Amino acid sequence: MKNLIITLLLIILLSILNYAQNTYNVKPGVKNNQIVLELKNISETEQISLTKPLQRRGLKHIIFSDNIEETIVLNPSETKEVVYRFDVDYNIGNAEADTIEFLITDNKSIYLTKQFILQYTLPTEYKLEQNYPNPFNPNTKIRYSLPQEARGEKQEVSLIVYDILGNKVTTLVNEQKEAGYYETKFNASQYASGVYIYRLQAGSFVSTKKMLLIK
Known part of the structure; x- marks a missing residue:
C-alpha cells in the first residue's frame, strides 16, 4: 500500500504566503506517511530561531511518531527539511476528513500557518x-x-x-x-x-x- 508523502516549501521572511488549502486522499490504516516541511531563510545576514516546535492542530484519526526538535535554527541562506511521520488510524467509521494545521513562529515577526486536509474515501466493498x-x-x-x-x-x-x-x-x-x-x-x-x-x-x-x- 502506497504511503502518502506531502512536501511543502515555506519561505521564511517572504512577504507573501500561499494560504490555499491542500487536499489529499488517504486510506485508513496506512502507516509511515510523511509530511516534509522545507524551511528556507532568504536573509543573507540574519539567523532565525523558531523557538516553538512546529505545531499540529485539529487531529482526530492521525498518530504522529516523530520527535521534532524544540528549537529550529536557520542560519542565513540556509534551507532545512523538517519531516513529520504519521500513521492513519483504521477505526474511523465513516469520518470524512482530518485537518492538519502547521504553525511556524519565532514569537516576533514570523507567524505562518498552513493547512492540509486528509480526505478519507469510503470502502467500495465488504x-x-x-x-x-x-x-x-x-x-x-x-x-x-x-x-x-x-x-x-x-x-x-x-x-x-x-x-x-x-x-x-x-x-x-x-x-x-x-x-x-x-x-x-x-x-x-x-x-x-x-x-x-x-x-x-x-x-x-x-x-x-x-x-x-x-x-
Missing part, C-alpha cells in the same frame, strides 16, 4: 481482514469495512467468535453501523488455546476466518 496479531495471546484486533449500500442508511452487523466445533464463544459486534472502517478487539484471556473462527455478517454479506490462540 471486507473482513485477518486478525492481528495471529497467533495471539491473549488480545488480537479484527478489522472489517462496510461499503455504502444506500446513502445514510445503516446495516445490521454481527461479528461472532466460534470455537473449532462451531460453538459460539462470544459476540463482538451486534448493532447497526454506517458504511466505513471498523476495528474491534478480542480478549481471549478466559479461553483455552486453540483455533477459533470469527464470522462477519452485514446484510447478505458473510465472511469467516480462522485465528490461533496460543498460551
